[in-house]
Amino acid sequence: MSSSNNAQVGSFPVKRGLAEMLKGGVIMDVVTPGQAKIAEDAGACAVMALERVPADIRRDGGVARMSDPDMIEGIKAAVTIPVMAKARIGHFVEAQILQALGVDFIDESEVLTPADEAHHIDKYKFTTPFVCGATNLGEALRRISEGAALIRSKGEAGTGNIVEAVRHLRSILGDIKKIGSADSAELFEWAKRLQAPLSLVQEIAETGKLPVPLFCAGGLATPADAALAMQLGAECVFVGSGIFKSDNPGPRAKAIVEATTHYMDAKILAKVSAGLGAPMTGIGMDEINQRYADRGW
C-alpha cells in the first residue's frame, strides 16, 4: 500500500514514531469488538486485543497464550485506532503470527505465560514495533537493546493496585536522574550494575531520558491513578482490567482519558472522578500467589 522508490518500512524510527503518536493517551485492554468500540468511543488512543483481561487470567490460572487470530481480526475490523496484541515472552512465532495479522504493536508480555526462560524475542527481526515491560532501568535498557520501540512499567497486572507500577516508574526515572549527574567514569559502573549496554547508558547521561517513550501499565483503575502515573513522569497509560471489570466501563474509560490529558489540573480530575460507580475491587500484593512482574529478566 505504501509508496515507491526510496521508501523504507519497518525501520526503528518508523516503529518509534508510532510510540510517539500514542503519548498523552490511554491504551485499553479489550476482549471483544463491542468493548473495542466502547474504548474508541471513550477516546482510547489504541486498544490491546486479548482473550481474557489480566484479572481473569489471574483467577483462572492455566497457561495464557496469544489470542485467537479471529478475535484479533474482529477487533481490528471494529475500530479505526491502532490495535495491539500480546505474545508470550520469547515466543517469536506468536510474534510472527501477530505481524502477519497486521497488528500495529506487539506487546511481549509477562501477563502471558513465558515461552522461554532465558531469551526474549529479537525484536529487530520484525517490522511491527514492540512494547516490553520493565521493573527497573536495567531491564528497560536490555529490552531496548533487543529492539523494543516502547517501554512500559510492568506494575502488577490484574490487581487494580497501582503500588507496583509506582515502584517501577520511580525506580526507572530515579536511576535516569542519577545517571544524569554521574561523570563519564561512573557510567561504566552504571552499565555493569544495570547489566545494560554502555552506549545506552551514555545516551541517557547525554539526553536525560530513556531512548524510547516510557508508558505506565499494571494496576491502574481510576482517573486519579492515571494522573498519578503521568505526574510521576509516564508519557501514556495502559489500563487493563480496570475498565471492563468496573461497574460502568464507558464513563470510566472516558474519565480516565480526560484525566490523562488534564493530569495537572486537580479541578478537572475532581470533576471527572465523580459518579463513576465502583471501580474494580482489586487485591493487595500480599494476597496474590503469582507475581507477573517476576517474569522476564
Added chain:
Amino acid sequence: MNPRVLVGVLALQGAFDAHVQRLTELGLESRLVKNTSDLVDLDGIILPGGESTTMSNLLVASDLGVELSKRLHDGLPVFGTCAGMIMMARTIHDGRPDQISLDAMDIQVRRNGYGRQNDSFEQDISITSLDSPFHALFIRAPVIESIGHDVEVLASIDERPVLVRQAYSLASSFHPELVTDLRVHEIFLSIIHESLTTSKR
C-alpha cells in the same frame, strides 16, 4: 524585523512534546494548549500527530473545539501534522461519524490512507522552496485525496500531495517534528510572520 512570536501546540494527546522541542530549537516561545484560556495571544498554533478520534473527543468535551475553530476562521496561522491535518480537513473519509472537522483547509483526506503500521515508512521528499530533500516519516498516515483550487501543493509523493498550504494554513501527512531538520517548521514560521505583517491583529 523579528517580533516576539508565541506558538501554541495543542496538547490533548499525541506527539506535542516533539513539536515544542522543534520550536525551542528555532528560538521560539511555545505554549501547550489544553484549555480555552491557553488560546489567548497566540500568533499561531500547531495541531500535532496522535489519534484524531481521541483529540476530537477531547475537543468537544470542553468548549475548546468551538473556540479553536473560531480562531482558525479568524485567520490564526495553523500547522497540522498527520492527525492534526485530519482535523483541519474540510472532508474526512474513514473517520468516525462524530469526528470534529475544524474546516481550516479545503482538502479531502482519508484516515490511515497509507495503511496500518506495517505500511508506515520513511522517505526523502522534495519540497518546493527547499534546495535539498527532506527526510519524512509517515506513520499510519492520512492520504490527501483531493484539494480545492486555492490550495498550493508544496510536496508530493507519486502525485499525491503530502505538504499543502492555503492562506495561513499549512498541513502535512508526515511528521517533521520527529526529525531534527527544522526547515518545515521554518516554513510555518514564515507564514506566521506573513500574517503578522499583513493583518491588523
